[in-house]
Amino acid sequence: MANIEINGQQVEIDEDGFIVNPEQWDENVAAYFCKDEGIEELTDEHWKVINYLRDYYQQFEVAPMIRKLCKETGCNLKKIYELFPSGPAKGACKVAGLPKPTGCV
Amino acid sequence: MAEYKGMAQPSRAGEKDMRKIHMEPIPDELKPEKALEYLDEYRKKFRSFVMAMESCTKCGQCAENCHTYLGTRDPNNIPTNRAELIRKIYRRYFTLEGRWFGNLVGAEDISLDVIEQWYSYFWQCSECRRCAHVCPFGIDTCEVTMAGRQILHWLGITPKLHADVGGAMEKVGNHTGLPKPGIIDTLEFMAEECMDEFGIDIEFPVDKPDADIMYVPSSADFLLNPYTLMGAGMFFKYIGANWTIPSTVTEAGNFGLLFDQRYTQRHNVMRLLNAAQNLNVKKIVWGECGHGWRAAKMYVPSLADRPIRWDITHLHDEVAYLINTNQLKLDPSKNSKPTTLHDPCNYVRACGLNDNMRTCIKASVANYVEMSPNGADNFCCGGGSGILFDDKEMYQKRIELSWKKAEQVRATGIGKDGNGILCAPCSICKAQLYPMVEEHDLGVEVKGLIDLVGMALDFK
Numbered sequence: 001m002a003n004i005e006i007n008g009q010q011v012e013i014d015e016d017g018f019i020v021n022p023e024q025w026d027e028n029v030a031a032y033f034c035k036d037e038g039i040e041e042l043t044d045e046h047w048k049v050i051n052y053l054r055d056y057y058q059q060f061e062v063a064p065m066i067r068k069l070c071k072e073t074g075c076n077l078k079k080i081y082e083l084f085p086s087g088p089a090k091g092a093c094k095v096a097g098l099p100k101p102t103g104c105v
Numbered sequence: 106m107a108e109y110k111g112m113a114q115p116s117r118a119g120e121k122d123m124r125k126i127h128m129e130p131i132p133d134e135l136k137p138e139k140a141l142e143y144l145d146e147y148r149k150k151f152r153s154f155v156m157a158m159e160s161c162t163k164c165g166q167c168a169e170n171c172h173t174y175l176g177t178r179d180p181n182n183i184p185t186n187r188a189e190l191i192r193k194i195y196r197r198y199f200t201l202e203g204r205w206f207g208n209l210v211g212a213e214d215i216s217l218d219v220i221e222q223w224y225s226y227f228w229q230c231s232e233c234r235r236c237a238h239v240c241p242f243g244i245d246t247c248e249v250t251m252a253g254r255q256i257l258h259w260l261g262i263t264p265k266l267h268a269d270v271g272g273a274m275e276k277v278g279n280h281t282g283l284p285k286p287g288i289i290d291t292l293e294f295m296a297e298e299c300m301d302e303f304g305i306d307i308e309f310p311v312d313k314p315d316a317d318i319m320y321v322p323s324s325a326d327f328l329l330n331p332y333t334l335m336g337a338g339m340f341f342k343y344i345g346a347n348w349t350i351p352s353t354v355t356e357a358g359n360f361g362l363l364f365d366q367r368y369t370q371r372h373n374v375m376r377l378l379n380a381a382q383n384l385n386v387k388k389i390v391w392g393e394c395g396h397g398w399r400a401a402k403m404y405v406p407s408l409a410d411r412p413i414r415w416d417i418t419h420l421h422d423e424v425a426y427l428i429n430t431n432q433l434k435l436d437p438s439k440n441s442k443p444t445t446l447h448d449p450c451n452y453v454r455a456c457g458l459n460d461n462m463r464t465c466i467k468a469s470v471a472n473y474v475e476m477s478p479n480g481a482d483n484f485c486c487g488g489g490s491g492i493l494f495d496d497k498e499m500y501q502k503r504i505e506l507s508w509k510k511a512e513q514v515r516a517t518g519i520g521k522d523g524n525g526i527l528c529a530p531c532s533i534c535k536a537q538l539y540p541m542v543e544e545h546d547l548g549v550e551v552k553g554l555i556d557l558v559g560m561a562l563d564f565k
Contacts, residue, residue: 015116062283
């Protein structure tokens with residue numbers, strides 16, 4: 001665990017660099033995680049994925065099935081990898097402020 | 106920390122995560138003496154471990170049979186040398202020659218460096234037991250890895266991935282942290298997908314009381330493996346089963362087997378038995394998960410705290426029985442792409458699923474090519490025992506550890522036109538192979554076995 005400072009706010013991140021408290025997430029945090037991911041600027045397509053993940057997580061406390069993410073956002077898996085080079089779990093979930101998915105994923 | 110004095114290590118769980126799974130981390134200065142105490146306890150309890158410590162003649166048979174050594178060429182990844190990391194300590198403190206002659210007989214004092222070496226190398230082993238399979242003395246070196254990991258866990262050193270899985274299991278009853286509403290939402294989505302793609306109307310019942318079958322899927326299926334869930338659903342629909350999925354243990358895996366057999370593994374067994382009793386089911390059917398099936402089939406009877414009232418069978422056994430008795434109509438032409446089977450280590454070297462998997466796949470695909478070697482001789486995918494780490498150094502290891510598997514897949518020729526199917530009916534194998542078939546550019550798509558059975562079922 002470590003604290004990092006993002007725009008004056010102390011944000012706790014875990015050993016894998018994911019946010020510990022999802023309620024601390026905001027657009028500045030997303031922009032910060034983007035740098036790690038090699039994303040230069042968040043486009044509308046990025047936000048479509050991020051917003052879907054956040055809405056789903058707020059409702060179900062877990063990330064959605066990847067197939068559902070693709071279907072609901074209209075982005076196929078290849079597109080998701082283009083948007084978030086580390087992929088849906090380690091890239092998109094991280095930028096969206098979800099905890100890292102655990103288990104055999 | 107992903108490295109210690111040049112040795113790659115998975116990122117480890119913090120104190121908070123360890124406390125969630127009931128371990129109080131030991132301060133560094135006390136770790137060496139505690140490690141000895143735990144090693145002493147372990148050797149007094151497990152004859153299999155003592156046999157590995159006392160009987161090895163260093164014949165070297167295990168070296169070229171280990172995919173980890175073949176992929177990394179690191180001498181410490183030769184199974185007997187990996188065992189030596191703990192044997193040198195065992196010899197120093199628990200044998201006469203070691204106490205008298207010390208390093209003259211290869212004995213070494215315990216130290217923090219040795220413990221860190223254990224953490225690096227016992228977590229590069231896949232616990233696949235191919236070394237045990239070829240050992241002329243029958244030494245199961247996997248038991249040494251298990252001992253090493255258990256002692257490390259008691260010291261408070263466990264990969265974050267495994268500790269988080271233990272925590273999620275305890276919190277919600279599955280490894281991926283799916284609460285019941287999430288389980289139901291995903292299964293409703295699967296029902297819609299079955300209708301859209303196959304035109305079949307399926308219900309995925311959750312916590313339905315008095316069902317005949319309690320189906321225990323891998324929770325990874327809910328994130329990554331839609332066709333495994335749909336395949337199982339279509340199979341149960343086809344046979345007209347009265348079945349249900351339990352929300353309190355939506356998990357075929359049991360990571361306790363892999364890092365903490367004393368508490369975590371045992372706790373999961375009780376959870377399973379409670380679910381079967383509360384739902385009043387007649388039988389338990391296991392989903393696609395290699396280590397989890399070993400944990401269920403081979404360990405539940407000895408770890409359970411009560412008599413077992415239920416038959417516990419594997420989904421592939423159920424399918425194979427119905428195929429062998431001509432009760433399933435399968436149309437292999439629905440799966441026409443060239444297909445090979447990767448045998449999950451725990452299925453074939455621990456659970457005898459070899460023949461039944463082949464019965465299922467040969468009846469479900471039109472163009473089946475056997476991999477070589479296969480069955481009990483097969484090589485691990487490189488992710489065995491859940492070493493699916495993605496920090497940079499360990500991810501690089503995963504690529505090296507899957508080198509032998511990649512060579513085997515290439516040799517089948519199924520990917521030469523870019524349309525092969527690599528059937529890998531285990532969640533760890535799937536999670537390892539999804540990225541690895543890309544890293545090694547194999548021209549194949551990874552699928553489960555019940556996925557292919559489901560697609561081949563002829564509902565007409």
